[in-house]
Amino acid sequence: MNVMRLTDPPTAAPRRNAPPAAAEPALIEVYRETVRPLHRFIALRSGGSRQLIEDILQEVYLRAIEVWHGGRPPRDPLPWLKTLARNLLINCYRRHRPRLVEPSLLSEVVNSEQSAATPRAVALIHWGLARLPDRHARLIEEFHLEGRSAREIATAKGISERAVEGRLHRARKALKKRLEPLVEPGGEES
Numbered sequence: 001m002n003v004m005r006l007t008d009p010p011t012a013a014p015r016r017n018a019p020p021a022a023a024e025p026a027l028i029e030v031y032r033e034t035v036r037p038l039h040r041f042i043a044l045r046s047g048g049s050r051q052l053i054e055d056i057l058q059e060v061y062l063r064a065i066e067v068w069h070g071g072r073p074p075r076d077p078l079p080w081l082k083t084l085a086r087n088l089l090i091n092c093y094r095r096h097r098p099r100l101v102e103p104s105l106l107s108e109v110v111n112s113e114q115s116a117a118t119p120r121a122v123a124l125i126h127w128g129l130a131r132l133p134d135r136h137a138r139l140i141e142e143f144h145l146e147g148r149s150a151r152e153i154a155t156a157k158g159i160s161e162r163a164v165e166g167r168l169h170r171a172r173k174a175l176k177k178r179l180e181p182l183v184e185p186g187g188e189e190s
Helices: 021-045 050-067 077-095 103-111 119-129 134-145 150-157 161-182
Strands: none
Touching: 021 050, 021 077, 021 134, 050 077, 077 119, 119 134, 119 161, 134 150, 134 161, 150 161
């Protein structure tokens, strides 16, 4: 019979998919360089939910470790990590239908010419974005969540500012259509 004494050192079960010891310093360095910008990226898209931010952040790094197992992280890992975080947030918003909202909140989300102001508006935007075509979702995300101007978006995409405004109008219209079923019955929409 095998009896363990209290003086015996504990034996830890081997970690599943643990990165090789040589890769750990590289992963630690990636974490140090990316955790703050990634936290901000997730916070802007999570509606201010601290728990959701921490859950997504943790899941991103766990998946990164699994994917980079046995290899080195990419040269510029932040875009890869942001894409993963965005996809995890979209999956989260697809699973959870928000409560009914006041018509004024819907109006704030779809009619605003500025970035979304309240955490609830940001959460509502993300729930709707998860249900839009990617071209609409990315445009609304850039304008409302990242706070980029129509001019900045136009320059980055190589199109006119007026074209961005038209696309943004169509994207907001599509978002409104997705969010209308969430408006409280009997509420006046502005």
